[in-house]
Amino acid sequence: MKLSDSRIIITGGSSGIGYATAKYLVEKGAKVLITGRDKEKLEKAANETGAVAVVADVAKEEDIEYTFQQVKEKLGGLDVLINNAGIGRRKSLDELSLQDFEEIFRVNVYGAALMAKNAAQIFKEQNYGHIINIASTAAKKGYANGTVYSSSKFALRGMTECWQAELRPHNVRVMLVNPSEVTTAFGQPDRKERPEQANKLRSEEIAHTIVAALEMDDRGFIPEVTVFATNPFKN
Ligand SMILES: NC(=O)c1ccc[n+]([C@@H]2O[C@H](COP(=O)([O-])OP(=O)(O)OC[C@H]3O[C@@H](n4cnc5c(N)ncnc54)[C@H](OP(=O)(O)O)[C@@H]3O)[C@@H](O)[C@H]2O)c1
Numbered sequence: 001m002k003l004s005d006s007r008i009i010i011t012g013g014s015s016g017i018g019y020a021t022a023k024y025l026v027e028k029g030a031k032v033l034i035t036g037r038d039k040e041k042l043e044k045a046a047n048e049t050g051a052v053a054v055v056a057d058v059a060k061e062e063d064i065e066y067t068f069q070q071v072k073e074k075l076g077g078l079d080v081l082i083n084n085a086g087i088g089r090r091k092s093l094d095e096l097s098l099q100d101f102e103e104i105f106r107v108n109v110y111g112a113a114l115m116a117k118n119a120a121q122i123f124k125e126q127n128y129g130h131i132i133n134i135a136s137t138a139a140k141k142g143y144a145n146g147t148v149y150s151s152s153k154f155a156l157r158g159m160t161e162c163w164q165a166e167l168r169p170h171n172v173r174v175m176l177v178n179p180s181e182v183t184t185a186f187g188q189p190d191r192k193e194r195p196e197q198a199n200k201l202r203s204e205e206i207a208h209t210i211v212a213a214l215e216m217d218d219r220g221f222i223p224e225v226t227v228f229a230t231n232p233f234k235n
Contacts, residue, residue, distance in 0.1 A: 001130065001218055003211070004029030007075040009067065011035050011058050011115060012085030014045040015193065016184030017134060020203035021082065021210050026050040028211065031075050035067055035085065058085045058111030059103075068118045080130040080214065081119040083112040083156075088149040088187050100148050108152035113159060120167060128218075129172045132210055133160050137180045137226060157224075164223060173221035175213050179206045180228045199234040201227060 008025055012018040013034025022032045022045070032051040036042040039055045046053035054070045056063035071078050086108045089100055116131055123129025138146055139153035160176040167174055182201045183194040196202055205227055213222045 001079070001214055001216075003215060006030045006079040007071070007077050008032045008080040008082065009035070009071060009075075009078065009115075009119075010051075010082040010084055011111070013049075013051060014038060014042040016186060017179065017182060017203045017206045018082075018084040019045050019049065020207040021084070022051040023049040024204075024207040024211050030080075033067075033071060033075055058115060059106040061114060064111070064114050064118060067115075077126075078119060078122050078129070080132070081115060082132045082134070082210065083115055084132075084134045085111065086134065086136075086153075086186075090145040090187075091148060092145050093147055096147060101151075104148045104152050105155070108149075109155045109159070112156055116159075116163060120163070120172070123167065123172045124170045127171050129167075129170075130214060131163065131167075131172065131174045132213065133157075133174070133176050134206070135160070135176050135178050137178050137228075139176075139178055140226070160224070171218070173218065175222050176224040177206065177209055177213070178224065178226040180226070182206060199229055199232050201229050 008030050010018045010022050013022045014036035022034050025032050026049055033054055034051045035054050035056040037057045042053045052074045054067055056067045089104055133156050135153045135156045138150040139157040142150045157176055160174055163174040182203055183197055184203055185191050185193045209227055
């Protein structure tokens with residue numbers, strides 16, 4: 001697709017992968033709308049990246065409705081949805097509660113699905129559109145204390161395959177990106193971005209992957225891409 005003048009929503013665009021992707025897409029000439037819950041952080045990110053800020057929580061249906069009203073008003077339409085907002089939690093099986101599942105799934109699974117539902121309505125009508133879901137290597141392999149997070153990303157991966165089957169006949173490309181560890185604020189107790197490390201990915205590698213997948217001519221699409229650090233053993 002041609003990115004210049006395209007209209008794109010990124011959920012969770014105020015830090016990390018969403019921020020880096022917004023910055024890169026704006027540089028490519030796209031009109032980008034970013035969402036997030038923390039107004040101050042989101043507005044700072046919008047000023048720095050050139051995106052439009054819409055304070056919205058993907059865990060709330062009314063905020064999703066509001067996001068799509070804002071898309072109409074501020075972007076004048078939609079070509080791409082990037083379901084990036086996500087949260088994690090590490091807990092052993094014996095510590096888990098129903099509330100843990102509800103809180104994580106509400107963002108990583110239900111939020112992503114309802115965003116996609118609204119986007120798909122627009123995309124089917126225009127017979128064109130793109131959805132990128134940001135899952136994780138945890139969507140492909142479980143690990144100790146990963147029950148809630150890993151199962152939420154397995155669910156996102158499963159939904160991606162369902163949406164591919166439903167939306168390909170409408171010329172809509174649905175793609176999954178699985179980053180391995182990226183040095184963002186993700187999972188940090190103080191919510192602070194981690195310093196770069198030579199043996200780990202930066203948000204820029206994931207932004208690059210997303211932009212490359214979108215820029216491919218629309219006759220083709222990448223169903224799923226996993227991004228690893230080249231040499232995780234490096235000091
Ligand atoms: N970092 C990694 O190692 C890694 C690896 C694999 C996959 N991922 C995935 O990559 C995605 C982005 O994570 P990141 O590493 O960039 O983390 P991050 O820096 O913590 O960014 C998360 C973004 O999502 C927003 N967000 C969180 N909950 C939200 C909600 N309910 N509604 C709207 N926005 C919300 C945050 O802003 P507010 O808190 O202000 O809402 C922030 O802008 C996530 O889906 C994560 O699972 C990350």
